[in-house]
Amino acid sequence: MKQIVIVQKSSVSSYPPLLTFIECLNVLGYKVILICGNELDIQKQYLNSICDRCFYLDIPNGNSKLTKLFVWLKVRIKVWRLIYKLKLSNELFYFPTADTVLALGRNVLRLNYILNLYELFDTIPYYLKNIKQYALNANTIVCPDFTRAHIFKVWWSLKTLPYVIPNKPKERIVLEDIKLSSDLISILDSVSHKKIMLYQGIITPDRYLDSICVAASRLEDFCFIIVGKETPYLNQLKQINSNLIHISFIPPPLHLKITSYARIGILSYDHSSLNNIFCAPNKIWEFASLGIPMIGNNIPGLINSITNNNLGVCVDYDDVEQIVSAIKYIDQNHQYIST
Numbered sequence: 001m002k003q004i005v006i007v008q009k010s011s012v013s014s015y016p017p018l019l020t021f022i023e024c025l026n027v028l029g030y031k032v033i034l035i036c037g038n039e040l041d042i043q044k045q046y047l048n049s050i051c052d053r054c055f056y057l058d059i060p061n062g063n064s065k066l067t068k069l070f071v072w073l074k075v076r077i078k079v080w081r082l083i084y085k086l087k088l089s090n091e092l093f094y095f096p097t098a099d100t101v102l103a104l105g106r107n108v109l110r111l112n113y114i115l116n117l118y119e120l121f122d123t124i125p126y127y128l129k130n131i132k133q134y135a136l137n138a139n140t141i142v143c144p145d146f147t148r149a150h151i152f153k154v155w156w157s158l159k160t161l162p163y164v165i166p167n168k169p170k171e172r173i174v175l176e177d178i179k180l181s182s183d184l185i186s187i188l189d190s191v192s193h194k195k196i197m198l199y200q201g202i203i204t205p206d207r208y209l210d211s212i213c214v215a216a217s218r219l220e221d222f223c224f225i226i227v228g229k230e231t232p233y234l235n236q237l238k239q240i241n242s243n244l245i246h247i248s249f250i251p252p253p254l255h256l257k258i259t260s261y262a263r264i265g266i267l268s269y270d271h272s273s274l275n276n277i278f279c280a281p282n283k284i285w286e287f288a289s290l291g292i293p294m295i296g297n298n299i300p301g302l303i304n305s306i307t308n309n310n311l312g313v314c315v316d317y318d319d320v321e322q323i324v325s326a327i328k329y330i331d332q333n334h335q336y337i338s339t
Contacts, residue, residue, distance in 0.1 A: 003031040003052075005083075005093045009075050009100040010061055011039045012047060015118070016252040016282050017144065017167040018096045024170055026050040033091075035082060037061075037075055040251050055082060072103040079104060092139075098127055101134045109137050116142040117162075120151060120275035132156055145280035145301070168285035169253070178257040187247060188261055191223045195331065198262035198292075200227040200255060200283060203234045208270040208297060208317055213241035215323035222327065224266075227258055260290050264330055267296040267306070268317060277301060284311070291338040293330045295323070312337060 004025060012018050012034070025032050031052040037059040039047065048054050057078045062068030083089060093113035095101045101108050101115065115138040121127040135141055135152070141162035143149050149162040180188075197216055199209060203226060216224035217240075226234065227247045238244050250258060259265075265287035269276035279301035287294050294312035296302030306312045312330060315322040330337060 001029060001031050003033065003091060005033045005035065005088050005091045006096065007035045007079055007093060007100055007104070008096050009037045009071075009103050010097075011036055011043070013040050013043045013251040015096060016169070017118070017165075019252055020168070020170045021094075021096075021116075021165070022047070022050060027170075033086075033088065035079055037071070042254075043251050057082075075100075075103040076105055080107060095134075098131045098134075102127070102130060106133075108134060112139055114138060114140045114142060116165075117148075117152065118144060118167075118280075120148055120273070120278070122274040123272065128155075143280075145278060147278045147300070148280065151274065151278070166285065167280050167282035169282075169289065172289045173253045173256050175257055175260050178254055180257055184247065184258065187245065188258075191225075191245065194223040195221055195263040196261055197222055197224045197264045197266055197295075197327070198227070198259065199225070199266040199268070200259065201281070203228045203231045203237075205233050206270045206272050206276060207233075208268045209233075209237055209266075210240055211317045211320050211323055212266055212268065212295075213237050213244060214320050215327060217241045217243065218320075218324055219327060222263075225258075225262075227255065256286060256290070259286055259292070262287075262290075262292050263334065264327060265292045265294040265312075267294055267302055269297065269299055269301070271299065287311070293334060293337040295326050295330065310337065 008018065022032055034047060034051045034054045036056050039056050044056065059071060059074045062071035093111050095113055096116045098117060098121065115134055135156055141152065142165050143152060143162045144165060144167045146164050149164050152158060153161050201207065213224060216222055223243065223245060224241060225245045225247060227250060229249045234246060247258065265283065267281055267283055269279050271277055277299040284305050288311055294306050296306045296314045297317040298314050303314045307314050313326045315326045317323065
């Protein structure tokens, strides 16, 4: 039986496409040995069922630069100790994130490995410079978008184009099997008389949600729900729209139950980086699989997916009136767009 070792510095639950990748390997008959820095208890049982062996190292995520350095050192020590103990050095490895290989250091270059790159890192010079050696030495490079694959090929003068594995779920999850907590049911019941606009993801300024909050405040029959880990930017958004509803991070695939309640899905990235304008969000696939039309801003990564496939509309997020008009258009043409 084919075997692969997946080493992830943080958790699988932080990366829905990684969970999908592991599920696909399981279907293809691979024995997966999974090594994680940490994982949510609620996710461990499922991962244990689809992997041959799982090792959770109980290393917390680092937030500040100092704690991140200590986390990287812990990952380097614990992962290599485990690799040598289990005698895995000759196996095929899959590294899902740049953080992982940078934390493990140059010993990675001795391994046979596949390097996955979810991001372009064009605004993080340290990453872009130091990941190059691991990319050039990799057996295969994988990324989630065709344009990003060509950008990497130009940047690093790669002989071959990286493989593209889109950030999409393996299949539509059976939502009937997912039970919501009483707290979540209470939140949804409180807005059952309204139509939900939903954003799910990281809540940071580069997600450009200010104008969406303003537009939502002008439409009495709509409410805006944001799902994700609480951040200072979230507090800024609540000041813009006092009726904004926040739901904390829900691990995949459980979050799709909340997704299914939305009438409109929101995607947004500012122009601060190539990584943003050539985005490859897994939310497009999730919204589409549930028949939820989308609104995105005018960037190539969203126009190429949303507009060109009639999944919704893309507008100028600096123009609140355009956003309001887009919401009304989708609401009026919902059945046509969602089928």
